[in-house]
Amino acid sequence: VLAFDPGDAGYLRELAEFVAVPSVSRDASQDTMLTAASWLAGQLAFAGGQVAQTDGHPVVRGEWLGADGAPTVLVYGHYDVQPTGDLAEWETPPFELHADGDIVRGRGATDDKGPVYMVLKTAQAFMAQEGGLPLNVKFLFEGEEEIGSPHLPAFVRAHARELAADLVISADGAMWRPTEPSLSLASKGLVSMDITVEGASGDLHSGRYGGTVANPLHALSEILASLHDAGGTVTVDGFYDGIPPLSPERRREIAAVPFDDERYLADLGLAEAHGEAGYSTLERLWERPTLEINGISGGGKYTVIPHAAVANVSCRLVPGQDPDKVIEAITAHVSALAVPGVRAAVHPDEARVPAYTIPAGHPAIRAATAALEAVYPGEQVLLACIAGTLPATDLFERVLGAKTLFFSFSTADEKLHAPNEYLRVRRLREGMRAWEHLWRLLAAGQYRLGPVSAGEGQPGND
């Protein structure tokens, strides 16, 4: 068993260096992204860590292949983070890792710098204490996960041979709650788009023109209100096409998960749940797609009829949904509304990620279950789903023919993508210990890994 040093305080000081780099993939300069990538490459010195260019933000690679005859895994994670949102809502500055009782707060602490840091430390401990890793490990950390990984596909295709592995292990993809260990059998897909409405050629005084012309904000409100019924079911024709009915078995499994709606809502400061009719809260979260308005902007608090307004919309997809068809359905819905007096349009973003699944019986799930049972003795490992999206999973399956195991020690309640993102400090040691167990188990050969068999997953390379 490895000894993990130099204790939490030392780990936190080092993790703080990583968090201090404001590597917001949507906004940051090339220099900033390179700084974060270089920091990571430095941590991978034992594996020949290098920064590799893409057409976007760089990736970081490394590999240690000294375990002859053992399986090869590809460890995936990302060093980019989400924008901070409103700085006034942060209790402490977002890029200063701040210890506060049992947590550390900072942008990226839990998504995904903290979880990436855990696997780095595990590997370094193996190298220092045992002179090598128990199996062959390749590392691939990207800098564009939070913007839909637009340049990762080209990079992985161009380096498919070097990246080949029996299994991908993702340091991204949170456990769904803090009360028990869990593994995820699926993650949702994602498409996003802007819906724009344009009116007059310039902003108009709301008095001198009011009542004579259409207001883009009225039109946008009508369009957005038409996307759901009052209960929260998506009303876009074709949105739910292709989704297999939820089986009675799966409904029973989900109903058996200890889950308290009232406590879930109380934690969020809410009095009632809301969403698609006919499904429980957990069914909606794990098994049903969503269409969310993430942002609306236009005009301001002055007497204006703005000439344009925009809504940012994203959809989380489940298996069976075709990302392209979802975008087509929304575009057709907005066109059919034909809101008078304005020009409305849907502008889809480039990234289109389908949902992803790994079977419950996959050897990686069985090995990871055993690893978690070792770290959390006496606790049952829950088989859950990630309602979030990991764009790289579909890519790894199509191009490398390898399934992805989500093995993150982030937790879904740690304010991912929001102000005051945090990581539970105890997860640092739990995560390192779990990585150690997982690697030893996979190396021992009792869980035979191999490339995904033909017909099991998506059809071949795309």
Place this chain on the structure above:
Amino acid sequence: VLAFDPGDAGYLRELAEFVAVPSVSRDASQDTMLTAASWLAGQLAFAGGQVAQTDGHPVVRGEWLGADGAPTVLVYGHYDVQPTGDLAEWETPPFELHADGDIVRGRGATDDKGPVYMVLKTAQAFMAQEGGLPLNVKFLFEGEEEIGSPHLPAFVRAHARELAADLVISADGAMWRPTEPSLSLASKGLVSMDITVEGASGDLHSGRYGGTVANPLHALSEILASLHDAGGTVTVDGFYDGIPPLSPERRREIAAVPFDDERYLADLGLAEAHGEAGYSTLERLWERPTLEINGISGGGKYTVIPHAAVANVSCRLVPGQDPDKVIEAITAHVSALAVPGVRAAVHPDEARVPAYTIPAGHPAIRAATAALEAVYPGEQVLLACIAGTLPATDLFERVLGAKTLFFSFSTADEKLHAPNEYLRVRRLREGMRAWEHLWRLLAAGQYRLGPVSAGEGQPGND
């Protein structure tokens, strides 16, 4: 007849000093507002110009009362301006007055620094060339018009005796279009409010929580979409209460105004008009109230369910509508919707301005018509309405018992409140000449001015 010197270039250099002070009443510092007020007081040296404190931004006063036996007028205007809006949309910096062909561009050029400047120069020319003004003139310029004049009422009430006049002449209140001279018989009232929707206690990751809880942006869209029908008629119960039906005579008068819908729309870059059913474009503009969403904000282009969203809403009111009742009606409408899973609320702003009217036969309208006919020979003076709002008019009638004549040489198409606000340069000389004529006509006594007769206007002081 006065000679106006030193020519347009000299005037524009001086007006540029005034425009250069960024006196945005919503945002500017006390120092900035004081700088603008002091500039104005300096221009009123001939009338003992002074800056006077209020509980908000200061007012500027002055008076020249050397015309024994002549009527007394109170000249009103404002030195504050609207926010710039998006700086990227300005062709030249907003606080640098920029000559561009026949126009000068800059924030406040036409609303209301340019029109205020014209009356200053007229008065100074009288003083220099004739040693006095033809009638008694008091000046009152405020710094809070663009935020609803919250502190003007207390000031006017406290100084009612010093401000007493036979007529108020407002240098604010644009002519409605550039093709013919016009006077305004009415201005619309104004109420404004924020509609807020709150959901969870913090922003939520749209994947990890999506589908389980209500999204404030969905709820806000529903609320806003419910305020109008598809045609543009306001659907808030009670909104139109108290408005007398549009008389056949007034409909005929409006129908007789030369107005080309297609050209109006083409100038705005629009293909079709939009608004309340059953009324022509001009009827909607002049005679019907509006409810406009001026701004919406919440969330952004990232995968979030924001915890809150807000819409900025304002209503332009017509005679018969009670501002308090309009706010009550909207509040009741939002409450009755009871959008599930969120908390929605209406937060009215303090200022509540009813609509204002001056009769077509009022001596001030007749004198102003004659003055405009002298400046624009051969052109018919149109009797129009201001679809915008001048909060001070109702106050002057109630407290001073004086009607307000709108006498501005701004034009409604000059991008008031929008980026690239401008003033037609020729309006400078037209305006000065018109003020000269108006004052001479009022002084000559052929249009007998007097306090508003009991029962003609609003009931007494409030």
